[in-house]
Amino acid sequence: MMETTIVEKKKVRLKNPILIEGLPGIGLVGKIAADYLISELKAEKVAELYSPHFPHQVLMQKNGVMRMIKNKFYVVKGKKNDLLILVGDVQAVTSEAQYEVSGKILDYAQKKGVKMVITLGGYGTGKMPTAPKVFGIVTHKHMVEEYKKYGIVFGESKGSIIGAAGLLLGLGKIRNMSGICLMGETHGGFVDARSAQAILEILCKILDINVDVKKLDERARETEMFARKIEKEALSGKGMPPVETTKQDLSYIR
Amino acid sequence: MMETTIVEKKKVRLKNPILIEGLPGIGLVGKIAADYLISELKAEKVAELYSPHFPHQVLMQKNGVMRMIKNKFYVVKGKKNDLLILVGDVQAVTSEAQYEVSGKILDYAQKKGVKMVITLGGYGTGKMPTAPKVFGIVTHKHMVEEYKKYGIVFGESKGSIIGAAGLLLGLGKIRNMSGICLMGETHGGFVDARSAQAILEILCKILDINVDVKKLDERARETEMFARKIEKEALSGKGMPPVETTKQDLSYIR
């Protein structure tokens, strides 16, 4: 049986690297934040991950060239910490596949010296938040106090974290890594750039980096307008199912 | 592919150890009994089992710290026999996964010297028992007479024992272990602490230990009141679907 494979495009040596995960998930919150980070910090692609647990398809691009469905690792050099950012088209679907892919991701991260993992995601509430909170879940108790100062809310999120955002912490902990999951409060029924903005602001504080959030701001405003419209129509009694605000965001495969 | 893994937290040497299994199953009968045993005997956690066949989720705890979904081994030192008690959040779902996890459990048990396995579960009848019987199924014929004296009922249970409670006996027998499954008579449609109490009483006789069943008694009374209420309404002609008595018991993941 073919295994999940990471193809390194560029060998890099990393200084105190932190793994940041932003794969597709609830409201695409983590994906939007991580993709934005990569684009604003002009991060460099260093590796690609292919998996037999991803759909058995290749994507047709406008220029007539196909590409595989994959996850990708980007690197940004930092002052104290280099960043290894994981993004991609999909997450695996079954439990076994998720465990395998997360295991391979951690293998690679460990080889690069990663000891800290930050996973990004959305926390769906079924309601439109006015100012989205950022909920946190950590691997070790002492981290709660340490991260509260950034405005992260602890102890209010319940249930379970599904997929890579959870497993990378859980499996990482067994390998003696520390980790935190930042979850932007979101409706859950549509793509939420405003929530992505909220976790990005806190992430920048944690990493002590500056990111111009202008362009994301525009997209966040779209989300907000959409949210107000829904509220208004809810008050006026008109039913309207929550749908995605920006269709292009959904061009990933599940 | 990642495999089911047992992480030993504390190396212990065990004297004539007996493996006792109480994972979630019908009426949570086995789980309630085993969890209670651990708490009353102040058993010590010695190992954790993680599996890619468990849900690809991590649980958020109230204190802001995540934890993996897992099974756990506890140890109690005894006079004649030390006890190795297996409890946990879940059982695997598919056949292949159940065989793998049970195999790993037996690997570990064998390494610790286990030659006897006692599995705990519920036997669903669709009816409320007035005084729940404890049914037994053994791995070897000569054991029937040996265990009848404890009040265990043989030859009245039919069909098959699904999951770890059955496989640990079956796979154990191939490895030359002996085993018995104690099944508390139960409705099957709700959590049944009274049935758990019934198997616990017999288990204590078998193991020649004393356990204060006070607290379980309270929970058993809840079950009984609930049962009477259902009966009464059934007689009065009001339909009422059997539901769980104590919601907190269902806070496990399937």
Added chain:
Amino acid sequence: MMETTIVEKKKVRLKNPILIEGLPGIGLVGKIAADYLISELKAEKVAELYSPHFPHQVLMQKNGVMRMIKNKFYVVKGKKNDLLILVGDVQAVTSEAQYEVSGKILDYAQKKGVKMVITLGGYGTGKMPTAPKVFGIVTHKHMVEEYKKYGIVFGESKGSIIGAAGLLLGLGKIRNMSGICLMGETHGGFVDARSAQAILEILCKILDINVDVKKLDERARETEMFARKIEKEALSGKGMPPVETTKQDLSYIR
């Protein structure tokens, strides 16, 4: 991952052995024939096959002792050929599992010197045959003429042979084994002892053995009476769905 395992109970040396397969399938035709052969020839159990692809259950027997779900190999000593007879509770469900289990069966058969495989099954037509034909499918063309003389019908069966009855021939052929599948004509909607009798008679001719078909005759008569009853009611216009004639035959697990 645990693999399908064959546990040898008794080491035997076999003389020009022929593997005969009679696992559960259409109308239980093959199973009835093989089980009957084992009982009449007083065949001896020599090995058991356990698989993680079988249901994750153990069976409760009336005497209070559990047993695993399994397949079993029996041996009968013959004049020219010893017989290695394969029977059991179930077949695996998925393609991958069927290929694995069939591969393990052939590994064991090859080790025992098997070069010829005879698989037994039913060929469902949706109609009650008056005198069930026995259809044949072989691995090599030259065998058609060779086996026609026993009254086996070639070239009238269409479609595909599902499960072990087919795969043992197909995978066996790749290993340079010869093989034939004997399929008793049957309705398909119920257990058919008469069809089993038909293939058994031909099998005995092929193997040059004598088997007293008395007891099977009784069960075959039951099938026939049931068939006539259905026909009669069909003529009289009363609808009646075909059901199993003898309930105890269905006490296997699928």
Added chain:
Amino acid sequence: MMETTIVEKKKVRLKNPILIEGLPGIGLVGKIAADYLISELKAEKVAELYSPHFPHQVLMQKNGVMRMIKNKFYVVKGKKNDLLILVGDVQAVTSEAQYEVSGKILDYAQKKGVKMVITLGGYGTGKMPTAPKVFGIVTHKHMVEEYKKYGIVFGESKGSIIGAAGLLLGLGKIRNMSGICLMGETHGGFVDARSAQAILEILCKILDINVDVKKLDERARETEMFARKIEKEALSGKGMPPVETTKQDLSYIR
């Protein structure tokens, strides 16, 4: 677990070989084209591929002999390039299986010296094309210009290429192979020999070979007549669901 296996029937040395894939897919377009190529060029079978991910069945042939479900490799000697043509009964169903089978195909192709892969398929539009276009997707950008001259249309096909036609390119690219997928425009709801003819004509130009398309022409005319009939009835307001034109084409197993 048994793995996908390629059994080489004849060892051949190939000169600059090109792998051409025509397994069952949309409208059977690729399969018809590749089967026709094999028959017209009198290609020789050199290897067979068996997989536990194919259905657990064997096929009954009219002559009374069974055969396994499989894929097959044929060879045609050419002037500049030898052709290694892959055809077969089925494709695997799940993602994991498709990745495994495609990996094994590429292993074999690589061993034979293949550096170029051409996959054939249909591109379903839900409409009857008057003159089916041939869409192309390549592995490397520079190939677009190179292949435009054959009349292949680039940049008009969207979405993803499912199965072997896509994966052989994607996984091949990782192994430094080049590749192109030729997709014949087709309705998608029925077997389309006319679309197969369209890709075959372009394939012959690419490979610089002559193939007498007479017989395929007849089958293509059938498709066309069927298409006109549907159109006419659509205009006259009579509903008629698109069905297969030539039933024998559907005698493959999915």
